[in-house]
Structure formats: C-alpha cells, structure tokens
Amino acid sequence: MTSQGPARVASLPELDAAVAGCRACPRLVRWREEVALTKRAAYRDWDYWGRPVPGFGPADAAMAIVGLAPAAHGGNRTGRMFTGDRSGDVLYAALHEVGLASQATSVAAGDGMRLYGVRITAPVHCAPPDNRPTPAERDTCRAWLSRELQLLRPTLRSVVVLGGFGWQALLPVLAASSWRMPRPLPVFGHGAMVRLPATDSGPALSLFGCYHVSQQNTFTGRLTPAMLRQVLAAAATEAGLLP
Template sequence: MTTQGPGQVASLTELDAAVADCRACPRLVRWREEVAQVKRAAFRDWDYWGRPVPGFGPEDAAMVIIGLAPAAHGGNRTGRIFTGDRSGDVLYAALHELGLASQATSVSAGDGMRLRGVRITAPVRCAPPENRPTPAERDTCRPWLARELQLLRPTLRSVVVLGGFGWQALLPVLAATSWRLPRPLPVFGHGAVVRLPATDSGPELSLFGCYHVSQQNTFTGRLTPAMLCQVLGAAAEAAGLRPRDDVPEPPDG
C-alpha cells in the first residue's frame, strides 16, 4: 500500500509520487509486474516502469485530458501516460498541432516533452489485462483522480474525456469535487459539451466528450486527426488557451 493516501498530499508532485507507490489492486499489481518482467520482444532491452502511472503536465493546467488506463507496453513501460504507443502518437501529434505540446511524439519519460496548460491523466493508473479494469478497480482508484482535480481546481477550466469508460468514471468525481451535474446525467458522445456550474463560487467547468484515441478508433477512421483536433481545440479555447501558440522549448540539459 502507499505511504501517503490521496487526502494526505498537498501538491501534484506529492500526488504523483504517491500514485507510483500504490499497490491497492492485487490483480493489477500482478499484471503490470508480470508484463514488466516478460516484456514484448520489441522492447526486450527496456527496463520497464511496471508501476502505476501518474498524470503528466503542469501543476497549473487549465485543461485536463482523461483517458482510460496505461497501456501494458506504453505507459507501463515508459512511466508516462500515453507514451510509447500508437494511441499516444495520435494524441500528442494533435496537441502539437494545436501548440499545446512541444513536440509531436512522446517516446519516453526523458524525451524533453513539455505540455502547455494541459495535464493528461486517467481514472485507472495501472495497466489492466485486456485494457479492461473492473468496476471495483475503477472505484478503488477514484480518490487519486478526485484529489488531482481538487489540486488543479484554482486553474482548471475544461476537461476532455477520451471514451465512455473515462466519462462514467469522471462524473462521480466531479460531483464530489466542485461542480454540479445536471439531471439526468449527461451521456457520453463524441463532440458532447456540457457546462457544469461550480458549487464553490468558482468558475464553471466545460466538459467535452471525444472518442478514445485507441487503434480500434483511429485505424478504422471512427476518429480522425481532424475530429480530435476539433474537440481539443474547443476545449483549449474554453480553458483560455490559444491553440497554435508557440510552446517554449525545454531548457538545455
């Protein structure tokens, strides 16, 4: 188990460190560690991360992108969400096109990638077998996402959810944090937009739905780069981020 629970951390840096130590779900622990030992042949020379994968992006992000869970040979290998797999290739290329990422590809945690005003995270932090977390695993992981959004609350203005799983996982988190959900609850759909009023006298939150950037969607044309950029661009504007602005280059060294 972790040495610090979600409620004990005071910053996103502390949260990310605590997430990486979590061992709360036995099935996920076994799977992620098995994958890290057996490896995929193409990555046999890699030292796999094999732990829960924290969120990625600045602590004052105005926009959050929420996926599903790390990929077994992507985030579980590299230690960074949506990094080292085909889904990440599509997502980071779109963010770079919009001026929200410093480069178009994300291959490792040390590749110099920087995000501008955007943080990427997931409702489940461990790679699940067959990319299918159980409802119990989703609910066990929920406090991490809730605390992450609480810490981002001063600057957070928009959220993009990639896929129906993330949408369903996020709604109770939003309701328990600082925003009021409409009744009936909003239904996931690509291009869905919901404005959520705050319950703490703060600004509202703009919630966007987008098909997941999985190969099942991108290879079949269900989700095209143009469709993805359209949703991400709208969410960036709602967050006060101007798409296609230059992203500062990472410092030398």
C-alpha cells in the same frame, strides 16, 4: 493504497509520487509487474516502469485530458501516460498541431516533451489485462483522480474525456467535487459539451467528450486526426489557452 493516501497529499508532485507507490489492486499489481518482467520482444532492452503511472503535465493546467488506463507496453513501460504506444502517437501529434505540446511524438519520459497548460491523467493508473479495468478497480482508484482535480481546481477550466469508460468514471468525481452535475446525467458522445456550474466560489467547468484514441477507433476512421484536433481546440479555447 500507500501510507500517504490521496487526502493527505498537498501538491501534484507529491500526488504523482504517491500514485507511483500504490499497490491497492492485487490483480493489477500482478499484471503490470508480470508485463514488466516478460516484456515485448521489441522492447527487451527496456527497463520497464512497471508501476502505477501518474498524471503528466503542469500543476497549474487549465485543461485536463482523461483517458482510460496506461497501456501494458506504453505507459507501463515508459512511466508516462500515452507515451510509447500508437494511441499516444495520435494524441500527442494532435496536441502539437493545436499548439498544446512541444513536440509531435512522445517516446520516453525523458524525451523533452512539454505540455502547455494541459495535464493528462486517467481514472485507473495501472495497466489492466486486455485494457479492461474492473468496476472495483476503477472505484478503488477514484480517490487519486478526485484529489488530482482538487489540486487543479484553482486553474482548471475544461476537461476532455477520451471514451465512455473515462466519462462514466469521471462524472461521480466531478459531482463530489466543486461542480454541479445536471440531471439526468450527461451522456457521452463524440463532440458532447456540458458546462458544469461551480458549487464553490470558483469558475464553471466545461466538459467535452471525444472518442478514445484507440487503434480500434483511429484505424477504422471512427476518430480522425481532424476530429480529435477539433475537440482539443474547443476545450483549449474554453480554458483560455487558445484565442
């Protein structure tokens, strides 16, 4: 990782800066930088971000959304999670309709988008080939997600996980943090909800499952905007962001 590892980071702004400098996974470093150089024809005038993409949202978020990894020509281009790609179009539109985002679209890091009480992150911060990180890459990146949740602990009340990969990546992080994991482990499913008791003096955490906002799911109707809004609204209510 960087010379400043996750455990030494004292704040979310510092964490975001440290994440952006990570070069721990050689395959992901090569891929993200190659994509940033070759670009996509539609974005040939863009100066691609081409680095690990940090989380996005306020440092006192009550709700988190955990995806999979940045898209090669989305977050890897813009430098912001779920910004500049079709999946992000669906997610931010739903967040806006529920009342958790200032606008319905997010096209660039400086476009004025603000999230209200929500932070978006991922278990893998670099764009992977074919959108498929390896288990080793997921595990190498785990310390960043763990530290991010530790820093959010004072305010975090709910988490929405987009897809089975994120769910499997997040469970060990939660189990090693401030919450008690039930046995057997909760199984991912759209609409799944598990309340995790705290192992410290803080509040419990409500964990929600949601199908990923991938084109494969949204184009086929497996995940509709209404289904997404329903999960986001339920998690926001648990977090105290909605009545």
